Amino acid sequence: MSNTDNTSIHEFDFSLICEYFSSTERQGPGSPEVTLKALSFIDNLRAESRIVDLGCGTGGQTMVLAQNAPGQITGIDLFPDFIRLFNQNAEKLNLQERVKGEVGSMDNLSFQEEELDLIWSEGAIYNIGFVRGLTEWRKFLKTGGYVAVTEASWFTDERPEEIERFWMDAYPEIDTIPNKVTQMQKAGYVPVASFILPENCWTENYHVPQVAVQEAFLKKYAGNKMAEEFIGFQRYEAELYSKYKAYYGYVFYIGKKI
Numbered sequence: 001m002s003n004t005d006n007t008s009i010h011e012f013d014f015s016l017i018c019e020y021f022s023s024t025e026r027q028g029p030g031s032p033e034v035t036l037k038a039l040s041f042i043d044n045l046r047a048e049s050r051i052v053d054l055g056c057g058t059g060g061q062t063m064v065l066a067q068n069a070p071g072q073i074t075g076i077d078l079f080p081d082f083i084r085l086f087n088q089n090a091e092k093l094n095l096q097e098r099v100k101g102e103v104g105s106m107d108n109l110s111f112q113e114e115e116l117d118l119i120w121s122e123g124a125i126y127n128i129g130f131v132r133g134l135t136e137w138r139k140f141l142k143t144g145g146y147v148a149v150t151e152a153s154w155f156t157d158e159r160p161e162e163i164e165r166f167w168m169d170a171y172p173e174i175d176t177i178p179n180k181v182t183q184m185q186k187a188g189y190v191p192v193a194s195f196i197l198p199e200n201c202w203t204e205n206y207h208v209p210q211v212a213v214q215e216a217f218l219k220k221y222a223g224n225k226m227a228e229e230f231i232g233f234q235r236y237e238a239e240l241y242s243k244y245k246a247y248y249g250y251v252f253y254i255g256k257k258i
């Protein structure tokens with residue numbers, strides 16, 4: 001297969017994933033309650049505060065933040081389709097004066113040093129890695145500013161081989177909670193809080209809404225191998241979670257720059 005063919009398949013892959021996740025309110029595990037719990041650890045936000053949500057997707061968590069915290073919020077995501085929906089969602093909620101979505105990459109941010117009061121990122125820092133993200137983003141925060149991210153984490157020191165293999169392949173930077181907290185401290189933050197996202201963030205809010213989307217997708221793309229494989233993988237991920245949820249999950253890590 002030529003490079004050109006590879007490129008077009010890759011692009012189709014992305015647009016397929018975007019189409020799939022554009023149909024769900026969230027593109028990762030989470031809930032309004034958890035976003036609010038994380039927000040409760042953050043003080044000193046004011047109307048002039050500058051907040052960014054990196055890997056914001058269509059903005060499920062950003063809108064919760066905006067409705068419960070003062071400040072100007074910029075959502076950044078790599079995918080223009082997500083940002084278009086993000087801005088539509090902000091408008092629907094009449095938040096467009098304070099909440100703006102922009103296409104951009106979390107590894108190439110153009111903020112000024114010490115410009116930001118809060119960096120938020122739910123289910124997205126893994127795209128560049130926890131340690132790299134925390135380290136590179138720190139300079140954009142004011143002293144006393146906060147970072148709040150969710151990250152896949154192990155709950156135990158040891159786990160069954162099937163789930164260990166899955167994660168070593170998907171995201172080898174997954175680690176235990178104490179190790180992640182240490183990494184946050186080493187990256188120059190005071191670890192203010194960490195807590196495990198409850199199960200409903202994965203089930204009710206993430207896997208369950210995908211079931212209808214998967215059926216519609218398989219109908220629309222009947223016979224399309226790539227679409228079928230993609231849905232197969234999403235279903236496999238959901239099965240693994242229900243089988244091994246005692247061993248891993250998402251954890252919110254909140255840190256303060258000193």
Ligand SMILES: C[S@@+](CC[C@H](N)C(=O)[O-])C[C@H]1O[C@@H](n2cnc3c(N)ncnc32)[C@H](O)[C@@H]1O
Nearest residue numbers: 026027028055057077078105106122123124127
């Ligand atoms: C699992 S989704 C989480 C979305 C949303 N924060 C949520 O919790 O529903 C990960 C998001 O990261 C975005 N993303 C991937 N790589 C990125 C990058 N380099 N810069 C910015 N966003 C990125 C994806 O487009 C996607 O919206």
